[in-house]
Amino acid sequence: MSETIQAPRIAMLGGTFDPVHLGHLRSAVELHEALGLDRVHMIPAAQPPLRGAPQISPQERLALLRLGIGDTPGLVADPRELERQGPSYSADTLAELRQAYGPQARLVMALGHDAFLRLADWHAPERLFALAHLVVVDRPDHEDALPAALAELVDGREVDDVATLMAAPSGRLLRLRLPSRMAISATEVRRRLAEGRSVHYLLPEAVEARILERGLYRRTR
Template sequence: MNGRPIAILGGTFDPVHNGHLRVAWEAAETLDAQVRLMPAHVPPHKPAPLATATQRVDMLERALAGQPRLVVDTRELRREGASYTVDTLRGLRAEFGEAQPLVLLVGADAFGSLPTWREWRQLFRLAHIVMLTRPGRTEPWSGELIGEAVPRRARSPRELQAVPAGKVLSIPVTPLDISASQVRALLAAGREPRWLVPEALLADPAILAPYRRKG
């Protein structure tokens, strides 16, 4: 047994919302893992964030206060250029060693697009990949993804603690129909996104200022 995994959940978190937090918490409990929420500097597959890196980190730190199983990891913000996952995993592997179980958390749609990611096959060598699934939703896999992923399928989260990388597991998560774009639209319209974002973000009017309409 190698021990408790370290899992990463990447994204722009522009802003972080309750859907992000629920998924991260369920993954932490199911995998018995520490989950690191990792804001991207320059996301390769998404538009640039509206909030600055400092503002997004501040929102995450407020949202995660008092939850030791969920932590903020700013390594991608400290790295110049696009935030490629393979580079992030190499950095984590160098920091925590070859024996530490690492887990990349991805949604089902992102998992299906893995062959478009930089050095995507290396991801399986560097970490386990856990697909976060929602009831009633399936995503098609390409032949090359099937060939890489199916032989690696794990039957239970326990298998991810026994080896440092290379397994693929699906875990169901509670579908909270919340999106960052929805939160930004509400704020731009002068409305409050209560129950969609953590209360800590609503407690200080300045925190969500990047998304409010100016003037």
């Protein structure tokens, strides 16, 4: 029991953060609280294998993320995927975090419901569970049937509460409903910026200021 109490609780929250917005940051804060985490690594992807290329450079996305996080306790802007060559595979990132925090750390990969539905198509999906727990930030229709390959992948892994999840270092799945599901879309933010429309109250003030100062995401004529 003492080992469970003392083991660090670490989460990985990946994404393109193109750009980081208040929905990303609020979800990270609520994840930190709900799971009793020591640290949430917010990790921008350099080359997301299943998505198109981000609109601005990795270094600019990282700078915006650091501005957005500011001095928020427990949140870390982690550049490790930007420092690797090739596609940003989550399994490789989890392996680095596992090595850094040790075999008894309670390591969590958090992802949204839509990403979860495509999990069976990810690179080495079985390896994810060998390295970490998965926490799915659910939406209301999560009771819909899972695709067959995904159902097989997660069979026998799902637990109902945080205590059961954290009783082991890895290998389990928890669906989690966060209190503030802020319906902010990075796609919509980019569209508004391209059209020269307001993004006030969608982004942290420091992020908005840098984007406007540098003309990021503006449509070129």
